[in-house]
Amino acid sequence: xxxxxxxxxxxxxxxxxxxxxxxxxxxxxxxxxxxxxxxxxxxxxxxxxxxxxxxxxxxxxxxxxxxxxxxxxxxxxxxxxxxxxxxxxxxxxxxxxxxxxxxxxxxxxxxxxxxxxxxxxxxxxxxxxxxxxxxxxxxxxxxxxxxxxxxxxxxxxxxxxxxxxxxxxxxxxxxxxxxxxxxxxxxxxxxxxxxxxxxxxxxxxxxxxxxxxxxxxxxxxxxxxxxxxxxxxxxxxxxxxxxxxxxxxxxxxxxxxxxxxxxxxxxxxxxxxxxxxxxxxxxxxxxxxxxxxxxxxxxxxxxxxxxxxxxxxxxxxxxxxxxxxxxxxxxxxxxxx
Numbered sequence: 001x002x003x004x005x006x007x008x009x010x011x012x013x014x015x016x017x018x019x020x021x022x023x024x025x026x027x028x029x030x031x032x033x034x035x036x037x038x039x040x041x042x043x044x045x046x047x048x049x050x051x052x053x054x055x056x057x058x059x060x061x062x063x064x065x066x067x068x069x070x071x072x073x074x075x076x077x078x079x080x081x082x083x084x085x086x087x088x089x090x091x092x093x094x095x096x097x098x099x100x101x102x103x104x105x106x107x108x109x110x111x112x113x114x115x116x117x118x119x120x121x122x123x124x125x126x127x128x129x130x131x132x133x134x135x136x137x138x139x140x141x142x143x144x145x146x147x148x149x150x151x152x153x154x155x156x157x158x159x160x161x162x163x164x165x166x167x168x169x170x171x172x173x174x175x176x177x178x179x180x181x182x183x184x185x186x187x188x189x190x191x192x193x194x195x196x197x198x199x200x201x202x203x204x205x206x207x208x209x210x211x212x213x214x215x216x217x218x219x220x221x222x223x224x225x226x227x228x229x230x231x232x233x234x235x236x237x238x239x240x241x242x243x244x245x246x247x248x249x250x251x252x253x254x255x256x257x258x259x260x261x262x263x264x265x266x267x268x269x270x271x272x273x274x275x276x277x278x279x280x281x282x283x284x285x286x287x288x289x290x291x292x293x294x295x296x297x298x299x300x301x302x303x304x305x306x307x308x309x310x311x312x313x314x315x316x317x318x319x320x321x322x323x324x325x326x327x328x329x330x331x332x333x334x335x336x337x
């Protein structure tokens with residue numbers, strides 16, 4: 001496409017150019033491989049060249065004629081829309097290839113990282129064999145044999161073989177020193193245990209001897225205690241016998257006194273009843289006379305005077321009440337004689 005095709009671009013642009021370009025690259029389905037990638041890049045270059053020429057024509061016509069420029073804008077967009085499917089398809093193919101290559105690179109990087117980590121774990125496992133926490137000498141000896149038997153080969157440790165050899169060497173040295181220290185410690189522990197057992201046996205012998213002495217002392221104390229208990233029991237029995245005898249004597253005396261008191265009370269009661277009966281018999285005439293005399297004060301023997309004045313009647317009423325009280329009192333006292 002050249003500048004002389006302005007009229008064609010403006011009105012009747014032959015899209016056969018684009019159609020032919022699409023047809024030329026329609027069979028390309030992947031960008032994998034050097035040949036396919038070269039064809040994709042070539043196609044992108046041709047699409048880009050057409051797009052660039054369209055942009056150039058657009059700018060020239062728009063600069064000269066605004067109205068023609070607006071028309072060219074539509075033509076430009078229309079032409080680009082025709083380019084876009086083919087270009088996008090090829091770009092997608094390239095992106096797929098780029099993603100495939102990125103995935104391959106990532107897979108290689110992951111495998112490499114896993115390979116290095118696996119080797120480093122093996123080296124760490126060798127170093128961990130030297131970590132001791134108050135273990136028995138037999139356990140350390142087993143670790144030492146295991147560490148010495150580890151094979152360090154280039155096939156396994158590859159570029160880290162020197163580091164693996166150094167770690168195994170340092171671990172062996174560490175285990176040898178730990179074994180030496182542990183054997184010394186265990187020997188000292190055996191000596192301390194033997195001394196402790198000797199002292200324990202001595203202590204038990206002393207305790208057994210002391211137990212015999214204590215047993216003898218206990219028997220002596222028990223004999224003395226028994227004699228003392230027998231003496232106290234005899235004294236307690238005598239005291240109890242004296243107490244019971246004295247209590248019985250006091251009970252007999254108290255019973256005798258009680259009988260005497262009851263007889264005396266009975267005699268006094270009989271005497272008092274006789275005296276009361278004689279007194280009642282002696283006072284009976286006087287009581288009957290007083291009662292008869294009190295009863296003689298009645299309306300028949302002593303009629304109430306007929307009074308006229310209110311004052312006199314009040315005095316008479318008061319006098320009658322007082323007389324009745326006196327007569328009742330006399331009668332009560334006479335009955336009590």
